[in-house]
Amino acid sequence: MPRPRVLVIGAGFAGVECLHRLERMLKPEEAELVVVSPHDYQLYLPLLPHVAAGVVTPQSVAVSLRRRLRRTRYVPGFALGVDTRRRQVTVRTVEGAEWEIGYDHLVLAAGSTTRLFDIPGVTEHALGMKTLAQAAYLRDHVIGQLNAAAVTNDPEERAERLCFVVVGGGYAGTETAASLELLTREAIRRFPHVDPALLSWHLVDIAPRLLPEIGERLGAAAMAVLRGRGLEFSLNTSVTRVTPRTVELTDGRTLRTRTLVWTAGVAASPLVHTVDTDLVRGRLATTAELTVPGADDVFAVGDAAAVPDLAKADGSITPPTAQHSQRQGKAVAFNVAARLRGTAMRPYFHRDLGLVVDLGGGYAVSRPLGVELSGLPGQAVARGYHLMALPTVTARTRVLVNWALNATTGSDFVSTGFQHGRPATLPDFEHTDVYRPA
Secondary structure (H helix, E strand, O other): OOOOEEEEEOOOHHHHHHHHHHHHHOOOOOOEEEEEEOOOEEEOHHHHHHHHOOOOOHHHHEEEHHHHOOOOEEEEOEEEEEEOOOOEEEEEOOOOOEEEEEOOEEEEOOOEEEOOOOOOOHHHHOEOOOOHHHHHHHHHHHHHHHHHHHHOOOHHHHHHHOEEEEEOOOHHHHHHHHHHHHHHHHHHHHOOOOOHHHOEEEEEOOOOOOOHHHOHHHHHHHHHHHHHHOOEEEOOOOEEEEEOOEEEEOOOOEEEOOEEEEOOOEEEOHHHHHOOOOEEOOEEEOOOOOEOOOOOOEEEOHHHEEOEOOOOOOOOEOOOOHHHHHHHHHHHHHHHHHHHHOOOOOOOOOOOOOOEEEEEOOEEEEOHHHOOEEHHHHHHHHHHHHHHHOOOHHHHHHHHHHHHHHHHHOOOOOOOOOOOOOOOOHHHHHOOOOOOOO
């Protein structure tokens, strides 16, 4: 008899953690393990702002699947659609060929993409921070703006190139703005013909306060620190239109800029719309055991899944965080193994351990287990958490060495020309146009 096939879609926190656990829980003869992902690495997403700022190298946060998963067969490509009746997933390889792969048990851990909303110009002109390529490109772009500003004789163009706008006041947008502002403040000292006073960073968010996820007091503390560095904030404000040289805001102002970084939330992977089942807030509805109702032997976890949050009594679903994704990966591995062996599954339960927001420059805000920390103690907790959360000793060592080198030697300001001359829009980097409707 052939071995049952466990097919995992996605190599993020949830998918890789699931497979890592299954390799340890199941004997080779119990199941064939297969993962479909366009990249042969697991990305440690929380450190992307450090990659964009040049504090850590891209390789440090890209953990090789072949280093972590020894028995799993890796299929490079995009999962385009799921047919739960035929138990088939359509896959497009990186070269463009399409084929179908069958499954006995399917784990959908397809992750998320940047939420764009229906705002004119965002898709064409905004830059994202969701993939490793986007972080590397953003660093090149920012340094390129400084280089261009240094040589132009047009005062208006110089002001546009030295104005940077970040949309999104959550931890991703705040860390990105904080890290890149430090980078440009340090870099501009190497441009003697550019007035540092022209450099400006703006953070725009529709929420009434910064970092609502971490609490009012810590959010206010982070905002005060960033204001002291020169960041400008536009809260209770959104974007109405974007052009190659302007960002128009709902308060009537127009910011003249060549750089808009869009971090205003995430949306579940478009793959979820190919599954014939119910969605909750755009994510696949699941049971507490992480199964998808109406789809036999299909599980969903991570950002693509609306998992009941049993730690709360208000009927809410778990937020799309790395913390929940990683722990859902462990939980779904247990339940897949239970389904294979005919034993009882367990509901997913995890109480949020808190968030950490590293603002660089020796400052962070953290709330581990409800304890509020800021400044150097907050940064010690934030970086300690990241080191523990990185999945391999090799990755931890690389990141630790990168941090130490940056702290002792400072940054270099080199534009590598990555993606130069190629389309660099959000759909180009995140491949949101390859999916099929249900």
